[in-house]
Amino acid sequence: MELRVITLRVNGRRHQIAAPPNATLLQVLRNRGYTDVKNGCEKGDCGACAVLLGDRAINSCLVLAWQAEGAEIVTDAGLGTLDNPHPLQSAFADAGAVQCGYCTPGMVISAKALLDKNPTPSRQEIREAISGNLCRCTGYSQIIEAIQTCEAKTLPAERLEDVE
Ligand code: FES
Ligand code: FES
Incomplete structure (x- = not known):
């Protein structure tokens, strides 16, 4: 499948990523190292994959990665760290x-x-x-x-x- 280059802004960082058009935001985030976003059910039932998309919490397994272009994405790790927790x-x-x-x-x-x-x-x-x-x-x-x-x-x- 042809890859599509998308720009995602995650935890204040900008990433240019080549991904299949049907890749979910969950898949792309985890491939990019954001493994704090958990993969539970991949069908919207468990909430383990929730991230902030703008000011809304969404299940990233239900959103295609390209649909998140232009939005500010924040994961749990973007809120705080072990040394400096939220x-x-x-x-x-x-x-x-x-x-x-x-x-x-x-x-x-x-x-x-x-x-x-x-x-x-x-x-x-x-x-x-x-x-x-x-x-x-x-x-x-x-x-x-x-x-x-x-x-x-x-x-x-x-x-x-x-x-x-
Ligand atoms: S992985 Fe369960 S809701 Fe997304
Ligand atoms: S599923 Fe184990 S702490 Fe919530």
């Missing part, structure tokens, strides 16, 4: 909301999208926001607690840089 990531760790961790990047992304719009959500609003994210380990209580104890923060501008 408050949401710290809150998940502090609340014991991480067990195997497979769902965590997608959960954090869904929570970020929620808190950016609504910094003081109710438990019900949190439940709705993460209703597309499946967790097989925690029972969700600690996840909801983590999100409730956290305030939204935006991606620090100093992380934004252009690379090819």
Whole structure:
């Protein structure tokens, strides 16, 4: 299949990528090293592959990579690192909301999208926001607690840089 060159902006970095036109954003991101974006079901059921596309949390397995051209994509790793975690990531760790961790990047992304719009959500609003994210380990209580104890923060501008 003929490859199509697309430009994606991920966690403040610009990438030019040649990919088949039917490649999903999930496939392209993981091939590019963004393995914090997890591959769970590849059909929109689990939320493990969630990323921010602009201000919306989307399942990257349901979006073709070329459809994300021109948008700002942020993954869990773009929010914070082990040394400099995002408050949401710290809150998940502090609340014991991480067990195997497979769902965590997608959960954090869904929570970020929620808190950016609504910094003081109710438990019900949190439940709705993460209703597309499946967790097989925690029972969700600690996840909801983590999100409730956290305030939204935006991606620090100093992380934004252009690379090819
Ligand atoms: S891998 Fe995308 S929703 Fe499950
Ligand atoms: S912590 Fe294991 S799936 Fe959520």
